[in-house]
């Protein structure tokens with residue numbers, strides 16, 4: 193099972209949204225990270241055959257998807273970004289409608305819907321109108337529609353947009369449970385969505401792939417760049433603010449500041465600074481640190 197993206201580019205008049213992107217995806221969860229405008233949605237629209245590339249190809253097990261037509265669509269489950277839902281429909285009616293669009297037979301659709309409603313834990317509200325759903329329920333319903341055809345490739349664009357932290361964790365855990373023997377690609381700018389579940393993280397910047405690898409592999413690239421400083425007052429903090437990336441600030445009960453910072457060469461920075469070197473220790477970087485390092 194392999195989805196291969198080969199030298200893909202997309203030009204919108206003057207804007208190069210994707211530039212020469214190549215990727216090989218096999219079964220497992222991939223996190224596609226990048227700030228707004230990095231090209232994630234454009235890449236996803238091309239992979240899901242909703243947009244034509246200017247150049248390059250996408251292949252499924254060696255076959256160009258452009259030549260596969262409906263067969264490729266039948267392998268695909270796609271949850272687009274911030275989709276408007278039919279708020280007057282019940283969840284059940286929405287799923288039946290989507291199943292019909294996907295060409296499922298009535299009986300097959302009913303069985304599949306009954307199964308998925310349980311999987312996404314919407315049993316209690318499935319006969320209620322979507323307008324009464326919480327944000328998390330709506331997202332789970334959208335994920336359920338993406339799974340109706342039991343797809344091999346699941347593409348989720350910002351699956352946790354607008355959710356509170358608890359719902360976010362639920363969705364993340366849920367995605368993890370459905371990923372066996374499937375290719376799952378999750379586009380997000382929320383690092384925590386993919387931090388613990390992705391086998392590989394792809395970081396995009398300005399239409400290109402900036403980094404790609406297993407989370408631990410990526411984190412090793414910023415080892416010895418993340419530290420916890422202890423500062424006595426705000427003034428010391430202000431003098432540092434220009435010189436390094438501040439990831440978090442915590443004030444302890446003695447009013448001391450514990451500041452998590454990211455910098456290329458901390459020791460050298462303090463040596464050349466005009467202030468007294470604060471106490472600090474290097475700490476294990478997180479994906480959020482990595483993201484800040486590249487996109488602060």
Ligand SMILES: Nc1ncnc2c1ncn2[C@@H]1O[C@H](COP(=O)(O)OP(=O)(O)OP(=O)(O)O)[C@@H](O)[C@H]1O
Nearest residue numbers: 204207208209226227228229230231232233234235
């Ligand atoms: N239909 C379009 N016409 C012209 N330019 C577009 C179009 N769609 C996207 N772009 C541009 O292409 C670039 C990549 O956009 P894209 O939506 O793929 O980024 P993204 O990483 O998905 O961002 P977001 O997280 O905001 O969705 C941006 O500069 C965007 O303005």
